[in-house]
Structure formats: structure tokens, C-alpha cells
Amino acid sequence: GEDVEQSLFLSVREGDSSVINCTYTDSSSTYLYWYKQEPGAGLQLLTYIFSNMDMKQDQRLTVLLNKKDKHLSLRIADTQTGDSAIYFCAESTLFTSGTYKYIFGTGTRLKVLA
Amino acid sequence: DVKVTQSSRYLVKRTGEKVFLECVQDMDHENMFWYRQDPGLGLRLIYFSYDVKMKEKGDIPEGYSVSREKKERFSLILESASTNQTSMYLCASSSRDLYPYEQYFGPGTRLTVT
Numbered sequence: 001g002e003d004v005e006q007s008l009f010l011s012v013r014e015g016d017s018s019v020i021n022c023t024y025t026d027s028s029s030t031y032l033y034w035y036k037q038e039p040g041a042g043l044q045l046l047t048y049i050f051s052n053m054d055m056k057q058d059q060r061l062t063v064l065l066n067k068k069d070k071h072l073s074l075r076i077a078d079t080q081t082g083d084s085a086i087y088f089c090a091e092s093t094l095f096t097s098g099t100y101k102y103i104f105g106t107g108t109r110l111k112v113l114a
Numbered sequence: 115d116v117k118v119t120q121s122s123r124y125l126v127k128r129t130g131e132k133v134f135l136e137c138v139q140d141m142d143h144e145n146m147f148w149y150r151q152d153p154g155l156g157l158r159l160i161y162f163s164y165d166v167k168m169k170e171k172g173d174i175p176e177g178y179s180v181s182r183e184k185k186e187r188f189s190l191i192l193e194s195a196s197t198n199q200t201s202m203y204l205c206a207s208s209s210r211d212l213y214p215y216e217q218y219f220g221p222g223t224r225l226t227v228t
Binding site for chain 2: 004006008031033035040041042043044045048050088092095098099100101102104105106107
């Protein structure tokens with residue numbers, strides 16, 4: 001069945017790079033996303049990658065996609081205390097009604113130590 | 115800016131009560147979603163709607179129903195609240211046509227059933 005897996009916790013020192021990993025199961029996914037959830041808030045889209053791409057860079061963020069292994073990663077360079085949050089990986093697949101359905105991972109709680 | 119608002123941030127209800135959670139979006143989005151978020155389980159889809167009066171069951175619809183009478187409004191109903199429905203409830207909306215089909219989330223309603 002459809003499943004998106006992430007490790008639950010990651011702790012890094014301020015200024016280091018963070019790498020958050022995700023594995024998914026649906027090879028027909030068109031888009032893959034990274035969402036960020038700050039304390040007490042809903043999720044916000046951080047970045048996304050189209051399934052025919054291997055890599056996408058956006059300022060401090062680098063997304064790598066390995067379709068063969070169904071592995072997605074998010075690298076945050078020069079991690080800051082403001083990056084402390086929960087990060088969700090998500091894949092979109094087309095539902096029977098023609099709507100895109102989203103499968104979210106369990107979320108990785110990133111803690112940045114000063 | 116897209117805005118998704120939810121009727122309450124915190125709600126405390128008794129077992130057996132009927133509970134209404136309301137969500138409103140101001141971007142004329144066709145799709146609206148209800149999720150529940152539990153630690154270690156990530157986001158799980160309860161129901162979604164792709165048009166007025168149209169709905170589809172998600173992964174965990176049991177004990178819930180929904181109503182979408184107007185395009186901007188999507189309500190989640192707990193017919194008879196139970197303690198295992200204590201959770202954070204997140205509403206989201208998305209456009210059917212606008213790439214990359216990202217979801218916009220409300221701030222969430224933390225429901226406690228005692």
C-alpha cells in the first residue's frame with residue numbers, strides 16, 4: 001500500500017547542515033513535497049520537486065530525488081535556530097475523482113542546538 | 115495571501131457530544147481536506163471534497179462525516195465524540211488546476227474529548 005516513512009527526530013548544531021530523509025512507495029507520484037510545521041501552526045510548503053527531476057536547489061535548501069530507490073531528502077545548509085520545526089515529506093498521486101491525493105510522512109522533528 | 119481559517123484553536127468536549135469543526139478558505143479552491151495529526155503517525159486523511167456537495171473518504175473516515183454546502187466552507191462532524199478522537203485537526207485547501215497543486219493549511223484545532 002501507500003506509505004511514506006521518515007525518521008522521527010534529528011538534532012544538529014547551529015551552523016551545521018541538516019539532512020532529513022524520506023522513503024515513499026508510490027512510483028507514479030507526480031510531485032514530491034517538503035512541508036514545515038512550526039510550533040502551534042499548520043503546515044507550510046517549503047519546497048517541492050517534480051518527479052522527472054533529480055535535484056532542486058533553493059537558497060539554503062537542496063532536494064534530492066532517487067526514483068529508483070524511492071528516496072527523497074532535504075538538506076538545509078547553515079541550519080539556524082529558526083529552522084527548528086517538524087518537517088513532513090509528502091507525495092501526490094491522482095485519485096479516482098481526478099483530484100490529487102496527498103500521502104504525508106510521519107514528520108521529522110528537527111531540533112537545532114545553539 | 116491564501117488564508118485558511120478554522121473555527122476554533124482549542125476545543126474541549128464530552129464523550130457522546132456532537133462536534134462541529136468548520137474550515138473556511140478565501141482562494142476559491144476546488145479541493146478541501148480534513149486531516150488529523152497524532153504524534154508518530156503524521157497526518158492522516160479523514161475526508162476530502164473536490165467540489166460543492168462532493169466528498170470522498172480518506173484513510174480514516176470512521177466516526178466522522180463532512181459537509182460542503184458552499185465552495186469556501188468545509189465542515190467536519192463528529193457525530194458522537196469519543197476519547198480516541200482527541201487529536202489535532204487540520205484543514206487544507208488546494209487548487210485543482212494550479213501547479214504544483216500545493217496544499218494550504220489552517221492553524222489547526224486541538225480537540226480534547228473527556
